[in-house]
Amino acid sequence: MKIHRRKFLTSISMLAATTAFPINAFEFGKPKKLKIALIGTGIRGTSFWGKRLVDEYSDILEFVGLCDNNPGRLAYGKTYIGTSCPTFTNFKNMVKTTNPDLVIVTTKDSTHHEFIIKGLEMGCDVLTEKPLTTDESKCQAILDAEKKSSKNLIVGFNYRWSPYATKIKELLQNKSIGKVVSVDFHWYLNTYHGASYFRRWHGLMNGGGSLWVHKATHHFDLLNWWINSEPNEVFAYGDLEFYGKNGPFRGKSCRDCEHAPNCDFHWDITTDERSMALYANNEQYDGYIRDNCLFRDEIDIYDKMSAQVKYTNNTILNYSLTTYSPFEGWRVAFNGTEGRIEAWQDIPYNKTSTISEVEKHTKEMEQTNIEESQYEPMILHKLWSEHETIQVEMEKTGHGGGDKRLHDKIFRNPEIADPYGRTAGIRDGAMSVLIGIAARRSIEKGSPIRIGDLTDLVPKTERS
Numbered sequence: 001m002k003i004h005r006r007k008f009l010t011s012i013s014m015l016a017a018t019t020a021f022p023i024n025a026f027e028f029g030k031p032k033k034l035k036i037a038l039i040g041t042g043i044r045g046t047s048f049w050g051k052r053l054v055d056e057y058s059d060i061l062e063f064v065g066l067c068d069n070n071p072g073r074l075a076y077g078k079t080y081i082g083t084s085c086p087t088f089t090n091f092k093n094m095v096k097t098t099n100p101d102l103v104i105v106t107t108k109d110s111t112h113h114e115f116i117i118k119g120l121e122m123g124c125d126v127l128t129e130k131p132l133t134t135d136e137s138k139c140q141a142i143l144d145a146e147k148k149s150s151k152n153l154i155v156g157f158n159y160r161w162s163p164y165a166t167k168i169k170e171l172l173q174n175k176s177i178g179k180v181v182s183v184d185f186h187w188y189l190n191t192y193h194g195a196s197y198f199r200r201w202h203g204l205m206n207g208g209g210s211l212w213v214h215k216a217t218h219h220f221d222l223l224n225w226w227i228n229s230e231p232n233e234v235f236a237y238g239d240l241e242f243y244g245k246n247g248p249f250r251g252k253s254c255r256d257c258e259h260a261p262n263c264d265f266h267w268d269i270t271t272d273e274r275s276m277a278l279y280a281n282n283e284q285y286d287g288y289i290r291d292n293c294l295f296r297d298e299i300d301i302y303d304k305m306s307a308q309v310k311y312t313n314n315t316i317l318n319y320s321l322t323t324y325s326p327f328e329g330w331r332v333a334f335n336g337t338e339g340r341i342e343a344w345q346d347i348p349y350n351k352t353s354t355i356s357e358v359e360k361h362t363k364e365m366e367q368t369n370i371e372e373s374q375y376e377p378m379i380l381h382k383l384w385s386e387h388e389t390i391q392v393e394m395e396k397t398g399h400g401g402g403d404k405r406l407h408d409k410i411f412r413n414p415e416i417a418d419p420y421g422r423t424a425g426i427r428d429g430a431m432s433v434l435i436g437i438a439a440r441r442s443i444e445k446g447s448p449i450r451i452g453d454l455t456d457l458v459p460k461t462e463r464s
């Protein structure tokens with residue numbers, strides 16, 4: 001049986017998990033390797049979608065091109081990834097010259113649409129990092145391009161793949177608490193990870209679309225998946241009260257800041273070899289300062305955010321995102337007609353042992369294969385019964401073990417059953433960013449925003 005690449009990638013991205021096919025059943029199967037071209041040789045592109053693919057999947061895939069508009073970072077990225085493929089500073093040239101099967105997009109968020117659309121138009125399947133994009137018109141342009149193309153678009157949502165998130169999905173899917181009627185979801189970014197967003201392009205609305213999109217796309221994707229419905233209406237508040245112009249002083253960059261001795265946020269990039277190699281050593285090409293002052297005046301995103309979302313199936317969501325918490329973690333609670341689920345991660349007061357706040361983000365982003373598993377509890381409390389504590393075995397590295405499971409599903413074992421529908425396609429990508437975009441618009445207008453008014457997607461009562 002000869003099955004087309006289009007079918008293969010459709011099976012990954014469009015949920016048809018149980019009907020997915022093994023990788024060697026495809027035209028690119030052994031001895032032909034999947035040809036990958038990557039744009040955006042920053043930290044995520046070189047590590048998760050770069051070096052990790054070379055280290056773990058070189059038997060089934062190969063890089064045929066790397067592209068970045070910063071030639072210095074591009075050269076470093078090539079060495080770090082460990083590939084001998086050619087490099088390009090022009091995306092079209094790369095695709096024309098290398099004719100890849102798959103384009104991976106890991107540039108800054110506000111530019112994703114450009115490469116997704118060009119990639120599809122040039123006849124490639126495209127895998128983009130989250131968020132799909134940063135505003136509604138770019139989102140519509142992507143939807144239109146995908147409709148016109150015979151190729152597919154995958155959105156790399158890794159959070160769904162963590163065992164903890166999957167356990168919640170399993171309990172909800174099995175109707176353990178009946179019909180879910182409301183959800184409280186609160187995410188706390190600490191003064192290391194939260195602050196890091198304000199040091200670079202994420203701090204500008206025109207870079208990442210604000211944390212409503214850049215960060216919350218992960219959360220809204222989880223919620224859409226857990227609730228199993230699509231958002232209908234969003235009302236939000238948000239403000240910038242801590243970082244940016246609110247700071248007591250400001251400097252050019254942490255490296256040469258006269259306020260360093262008095263600044264709790266001072267970060268010495270010169271002690272971080274990888275950040276120096278990726279960013280500081282290549283500033284002369286594009287002026288990208290990685291250790292920018294997080295109190296600089298130009299920061300225009302929100303640092304406190306709260307939204308109410310009404311889903312098409314009538315579930316109500318209360319959401320908040322904090323960016324300068326003393327600890328990093330999250331809590332979720334689902335109220336159902338037959339009980340309640342409470343789940344949380346990394347709340348220090350609920351733990352017997354913990355790692356330091358400085359280490360947390362490093363662990364989350366780490367791409368090691370050394371298993372470091374532990375049990376994390378969640379509570380299932382059915383009406384009229386004693387509560388039950390469910391212990392979930394999970395890992396701390398690579399976004400709770402989600403990263404490597406996502407890779408395996410895409411590249412190694414697309415045939416692995418996915419009874420919880422963890423694979424995400426363009427509609428999932430769009431629905432998760434549209435909540436954040438609607439929240440932004442709601443703050444600007446002071447009124448609720450209907451998701452159906454943003455693009456031509458009509459929200460569904462039940463995700464399919």
Ligand SMILES: NC(=O)c1ccc[n+]([C@@H]2O[C@H](COP(=O)([O-])OP(=O)(O)OC[C@H]3O[C@@H](n4cnc5c(N)ncnc54)[C@H](O)[C@@H]3O)[C@@H](O)[C@H]2O)c1
Pocket residue numbers: 039040041042043044045067068069070073106107108109111129130131156158214399
């Ligand atoms: N899923 C996750 O958990 C996760 C984690 C981290 C980052 N990300 C996503 O990965 C992407 C990259 O993030 P990062 O932290 O690596 O950022 P980064 O700034 O380190 O890297 C982005 C790279 O893109 C390049 N670039 C920017 N605009 C370009 C353009 N127009 N043409 C060519 N190159 C361009 C930059 O030079 C840089 O090398 C973002 O979309 C981010 O949201 C996802």
